[in-house]
Amino acid sequence: MISVGIVGATGYTGVELLRLLSAHEGVEVKVATSNSEKGKVVSAVFPSLRSIIDLEFVEHDSKQLNSCDLIFFATPHATAMHHVPKLLEQGCKIIDLSADFRIKSPDVWEHWYEVKHACPELLPSAVYGLPELNRVEIKSANLVANPGCYPTAITLALLPAIKNGLINAKDIIADAKSGVSGAGRKAALASQFSEVSESFKAYSVSGHRHLPEIAQTLSNVQQDNDVNLTFVPHLVPMNRGIFATVYVKPMGHSIDMQKHYADFYAEEKFVDVMPEGSHPETRSVKTSNTCQIAVHPGNSESQPTVILSVIDNLVKGAAGQAVQNMNLMFGLDEDTGLFAPGLVP
Ligand SMILES: NC(=O)c1ccc[n+]([C@@H]2O[C@H](COP(=O)([O-])OP(=O)(O)OC[C@H]3O[C@@H](n4cnc5c(N)ncnc54)[C@H](OP(=O)(O)O)[C@@H]3O)[C@@H](O)[C@H]2O)c1
Structure with a gap:
């Protein structure tokens, strides 16, 4: 049994971790x-969670965390970075759902998050936890930076095209929408x-904080060029879900994007490339760890190809992806505890 601690277990991603881990056969939440x-x-x-989780909340810096094999940080940014160095020294593995370890450059991180990084020395060894990109590195990582929700939906929508040089990487528009739980459970007028x-x-x-994260990942994948992306987030009045509509310009009209996407993700358990021209909906992936993607080729050479990508922000965009990463770090089947299909309606 993996003994697990969750820091920030009253937030939306924290309670989603409690829900998912309560049904995971290899984990005890301590x-x-x-x-x-x-x-x-x-x-x-x-x-x-009555008669499912039998625990009392303890303070955030409880000594009980030291005895856990793995600690999830489901906390606001600039929190985990103050605790992670000591916990790593104690031998705990860490999955941070916040942004503290996602950006490799401390200068870039400090620019976007407007606070000094507390442990920049850990940034090089932190592994960006997108299994579809970094599966091998995640398996041996002690510190995983779980991706943001928008970056997960948008990066998965672009990965096959960028990795195979199928599109003009300098001309990408990502128009994305999020449900309100993306802003967290804390009281705020705007939500x-x-x-x-x-x-x-x-x-x-x-400029949104997820832009440098998406740009960093895609630029690392793109061999010879920086990626130039326009990213506009929107808020929609629903609880869960991210819908990303991504406009790209293929390098030639004869490129069969659908085939490239289907081949690229053929072995992936949590990325579903739907038939060409499909219209995925957020409700089809609600509460599931699946990202559904659909490719819509342009009608002429001058028209962009449109890629649609949907996830549940709290599952594939946060807690579910964190459990996927935990499974990899502890040598379990990647989909352990993550079988549930979307909840419809
Ligand atoms: N919501 C999403 O869709 C989503 C998706 C991907 C990533 N994320 C990221 O995941 C993290 C958590 O998001 P969330 O939506 O779950 O937030 P949230 O609902 O606002 O919950 C925040 C949690 O952090 C705790 N907390 C607050 N200040 C703390 C501190 N100084 N030290 C330790 N814990 C503290 C709170 O505990 P108390 O009970 O003590 O207040 C609460 O449990 C954020 O960094 C967010 O950007 C969120």
């Missing part, structure tokens, strides 16, 4: 932290019901 709910039993805060329901808006058009 520690769940919260300062705001410290001393309460988990099921008093989340009745959905209150009356602020988001029956409305639809773009935000951070001039």
Whole structure:
């Protein structure tokens, strides 16, 4: 049994980890932290977990974490970086769902997150936890930086095209939409019901923190060129889901993008390339760890090819991908505990 601790277990990604891990045969959740709910039993805060998780919340810096094989950080950015060095020294493996270890350059990270990085010396050894790209490295990693939700949907939509040089990497537009749980469970005016329901808006058009993350991954994959991506996030009034509509310019009209995508992801358990021209929906992947992708070729050489990509932001975009990474780090089948299909309706 892998003994697991979750720091930040009262947040949306934290409770999603509790839900997924409670059904995982190889894991025992030993520690769940919260300062705001410290001393309460988990099921008093989340009745959905009554008679499933029998734990009390303990404080975020509880010594009990030291005895865990693996600790998930489901905390706001600039939190994990203060605790991870000591926990690694104690022999714990770490999967950080926040952005603290995703960007390799401390300068770039500090520019976007506007705070000094507490342990830049760990950035080179942190492995970016996108299994479809870094499976081998994740298996032997002690510190995994779990990707962001938008970066997961957009990177999976672009990986086959960028890796095989099928598109102009300098001319990509990613128009993406997220459900409101993407903003977390903490109280905030902008995510209150009356602020988001029956409305639809773009935000951070001039620059979103996920842009350098996506650009870093795709530029590393692209052999000879930087990637130039316009990324515009939107907020939609639904609980879960990311929908990315990605516009790309193929290098030639004869390229069979559908075949390239189907071949690239043929062995992947959590990426489903649908028949050409399909229209994936967020509801089809709700609560599942699957990313569904559909390719729509342009009608003429001047028209872009459109790639549609959907995930559940809390599962493939956060907790599910973290469990996928844990399975790889501990030598388990990659899909252990992640079999559940999407919840419809
Ligand atoms: N939501 C998503 O769709 C999503 C997707 C991918 C990645 N992420 C990333 O995952 C992380 C967690 O997101 P979330 O949506 O679950 O956030 P959230 O709902 O706001 O929850 C935050 C959690 O962190 C804890 N926390 C707050 N300050 C802390 C501190 N100083 N030290 C330790 N724990 C602290 C809170 O515990 P208390 O009970 O004590 O307040 C709470 O349990 C964020 O970095 C986010 O960017 C989120």
